[in-house]
Amino acid sequence: MAAPGRWNNVLIALHDILHVSVRQVFRQRRSSLGIVLAVALGTASLITVLTLGDQLKHDMNRDLDLLGGATVIVAGFTVTDSSAPPQAFLPETVNAIRALPGVEAASAATEHVDWLSLFWRGDNIATPVIGVDEDYWRASGLEAIKGSLFTVREVREGERVCVLGEELAKELFGDQNPVGQYLPIRTEIFKIIGVVGGLQVGDRKKFALLPLTTVVRRSDGVMRADRLIVRCRTWDDVPVVGAAIASILAQRQDPRYLKVAVATKQLERVVSMVWWVQLFVAVSIAATLTVGGFGIWNGMMNAVTTRTREIGLKKAMGAERNDILAQFLCEALTLSLSAALVGIALAFILVQTAGCYLEVSPSLGHFLLNACLSFVFSAALGVATGFYPAKRAARMDAVVAIRYE
Amino acid sequence: MNNQTAIMRVEALTKTYPTAAGEVAVLHGVDLELRAGEMVAIMGPSGCGKSSLLHILGLLAPPTSGRYAIMGQDMFGLSEDRQAAFRREYLGFILQSCNLFENSNVYENLEYPLIYARVPTAKRRAIIERALERVGLTSRIDYPANRLSGGEQQRVAIARALVNNPKVLLGDEPTGQLDRNTGGMVMEYFKHIVRERSTAMLIVTHDREVARQCTRGYTLKDGHLEPLLKH
Numbered sequence: 001m002a003a004p005g006r007w008n009n010v011l012i013a014l015h016d017i018l019h020v021s022v023r024q025v026f027r028q029r030r031s032s033l034g035i036v037l038a039v040a041l042g043t044a045s046l047i048t049v050l051t052l053g054d055q056l057k058h059d060m061n062r063d064l065d066l067l068g069g070a071t072v073i074v075a076g077f078t079v080t081d082s083s084a085p086p087q088a089f090l091p092e093t094v095n096a097i098r099a100l101p102g103v104e105a106a107s108a109a110t111e112h113v114d115w116l117s118l119f120w121r122g123d124n125i126a127t128p129v130i131g132v133d134e135d136y137w138r139a140s141g142l143e144a145i146k147g148s149l150f151t152v153r154e155v156r157e158g159e160r161v162c163v164l165g166e167e168l169a170k171e172l173f174g175d176q177n178p179v180g181q182y183l184p185i186r187t188e189i190f191k192i193i194g195v196v197g198g199l200q201v202g203d204r205k206k207f208a209l210l211p212l213t214t215v216v217r218r219s220d221g222v223m224r225a226d227r228l229i230v231r232c233r234t235w236d237d238v239p240v241v242g243a244a245i246a247s248i249l250a251q252r253q254d255p256r257y258l259k260v261a262v263a264t265k266q267l268e269r270v271v272s273m274v275w276w277v278q279l280f281v282a283v284s285i286a287a288t289l290t291v292g293g294f295g296i297w298n299g300m301m302n303a304v305t306t307r308t309r310e311i312g313l314k315k316a317m318g319a320e321r322n323d324i325l326a327q328f329l330c331e332a333l334t335l336s337l338s339a340a341l342v343g344i345a346l347a348f349i350l351v352q353t354a355g356c357y358l359e360v361s362p363s364l365g366h367f368l369l370n371a372c373l374s375f376v377f378s379a380a381l382g383v384a385t386g387f388y389p390a391k392r393a394a395r396m397d398a399v400v401a402i403r404y405e
Numbered sequence: 406m407n408n409q410t411a412i413m414r415v416e417a418l419t420k421t422y423p424t425a426a427g428e429v430a431v432l433h434g435v436d437l438e439l440r441a442g443e444m445v446a447i448m449g450p451s452g453c454g455k456s457s458l459l460h461i462l463g464l465l466a467p468p469t470s471g472r473y474a475i476m477g478q479d480m481f482g483l484s485e486d487r488q489a490a491f492r493r494e495y496l497g498f499i500l501q502s503c504n505l506f507e508n509s510n511v512y513e514n515l516e517y518p519l520i521y522a523r524v525p526t527a528k529r530r531a532i533i534e535r536a537l538e539r540v541g542l543t544s545r546i547d548y549p550a551n552r553l554s555g556g557e558q559q560r561v562a563i564a565r566a567l568v569n570n571p572k573v574l575l576g577d578e579p580t581g582q583l584d585r586n587t588g589g590m591v592m593e594y595f596k597h598i599v600r601e602r603s604t605a606m607l608i609v610t611h612d613r614e615v616a617r618q619c620t621r622g623y624t625l626k627d628g629h630l631e632p633l634l635k636h
């Protein structure tokens with residue numbers, strides 16, 4: 001008999017506290033607004049960064065890398081004694097490196113550039129040619145500006161296709177579209193399937209790029225797969241992958257002449273820059289939340305003073321310490337949790353917008369998880385900042401409070 | 406009526422305040438008995454300790470020594486929460502002014518004592534309407550408290566003090582801020598309530614006219630109560 005009555009009382013009390021606190025906060029919405037906004041902004045950025053963090057890191061890697069090549073490892077051979085046989089990366093070595101975790105793309109290509117004569121409209125043009133495999137594009141960040149790039153099939157079959165650098169294409173074809181045209185190189189005819197260009201193209205804008213096998217088969221041994229280009233997923237993977245290349249190669253072929261080049265300087269710069277950016281983001285979020293938390297604390301402290309009389313009257317009508325404590329605590333919670341809700345809504349918009357902009361689709365589950373986390377965090381913030389003011393209100397001497405004008 | 410048992414009984418009550426200049430004795434040896442249906446006035450010059458006495462009787466402040474019982478139960482030995490429970494169940498306060506929560510409406514003001522007494526939500530409206538009926542303010546139930554006139558505010562405060570059916574009403578100059586007419590009207594409400602519901606009431610006042618309308622009157626002088634001679 002006593003137990004259900006007790007629970008009933010607790011339910012009544014909870015309902016009233018919630019109702020009264022929400023009402024109070026809403027009536028003082030003018031002074032609450034700033035606090036709620038500060039906490040909401042902090043929460044929104046927290047959720048956004050948590051939800052998009054991985055994606056952002058990956059994208060930033062890719063974008064920064066286009067400028068600096070910091071996540072690209074280049075390997076080759078330096079043969080000093082003339083008696084050594086010509087060195088090349090075996091297909092199984094390349095495949096094993098491709099399979100490493102943290103490797104985005106690994107490509108074998110020819111180190112040498114072959115100057116081949118091209119018969120074009122009566123002229124004989126010496127054109128630089130290299131052989132590359134199907135992963136070359138991703139590994140060195142090249143994109144087709146026209147047509148397409150050759151795939152594993154063309155490379156495996158050693159087909160007579162080629163991709164032109166944009167400058168070469170312009171030189172030969174002017175404003176005409178070269179894709180689908182044929183190019184006589186030496187004594188053979190090659191079909192042009194695409195044109196590469198963009199920021200990363202560099203020297204290769206003047207090159208003709210042919211399938212690796214096609215080039216190797218037609219050469220007397222000078223052109224071979226003696227250059228390896230490995231793009232790592234993130235800069236964290238670079239040292240690990242760099243070290244693994246040597247040991248993987250050693251299991252399959254002679255490692256004596258291998259030389260691996262990691263862009264350590266660029267890598268360090270990029271990593272430190274990103275570290276600063278991360279620090280900046282973390283500090284901004286922390287600062288926003290601190291300002292919000294301090295706002296709640298300050299607002300509640302002020303409320304306790306300005307509402308002294310109210311506290312006295314409530315005690316006079318029989319409110320217990322816990323009633324007063326619960327009410328002020330609940331007001332702080334109402335502030336922080338309504339801020340969290342606003343923040344979650346804001347974060348949803350932010351994540352969607354950023355997702356559109358970055359061309360990724362952030363997972364809803366991940367977002368919801370982070371939203372829940374930040375909701376719990378806001379609740380903790382409300383309790384942490386509201387507890388002391390609420391305790392003060394609850395402890396206030398009833399007579400002092402009632403005499404207060 | 407005099408044969409009835411006392412609702413509240415105070416004996417040998419003392420109160421001293423510690424100050425920088427030493428102990429100040431405000432009350433020494435206050436004896437008082439309050440029975441149902443009685444209205445007792447306490448007068449005295451400013452600073453003589455009337456409010457102090459009322460706060461002690463209202464369980465808002467501890468005395469320095471003495472005995473105090475409500476309905477035969479000793480009050481001073483109780484924990485703070487038990488005292489709060491007694492305030493909820495047996496006591497109603499009306500102060501000189503600023504009795505109401507300004508940002509709340511009349512209904513919400515009267516709801517608080519019910520909230521603390523854990524009265525179920527569904528029962529509250531009827532109780533509040535009945536209390537407002539007694540002071541003739543049913544029509545103001547949804548008014549914001551700070552839109553009411555001074556007299557109306559005091560009447561709402563009375564209604565709020567009555568909402569829990571207290572056995573004792575404690576008024577600290579409840580008519581002090583009202584003009585003679587409004588004050589007279591409020592006194593009529595008090596008399597009506599005390600008579601009708603056999604409540605006991607203690608009124609601190611500066612007004613002889615108010616004291617004259619009470620069952621008994623005392624002057625607080627030199628820390629104890631002296632009976633007031635009628636007329």
Ligand SMILES: Nc1ncnc2c1ncn2[C@@H]1O[C@H](COP(=O)(O)OP(=O)(O)OP(=O)(O)O)[C@@H](O)[C@H]1O
Nearest residue numbers: 422423424429431450451452453454455456457458
């Ligand atoms: N907390 C306190 N500490 C020290 N002295 C106090 C304290 N509270 C009240 N006093 C003193 O006790 C005396 C009685 O105060 P009290 O408020 O009870 O008087 P009062 O009779 O109600 O006066 P008034 O008619 O002006 O309301 C005053 O002299 C006051 O200064």
Ligand SMILES: [Mg+2]
Nearest residue numbers: 455456457577
């Ligand atoms: Mg006083």
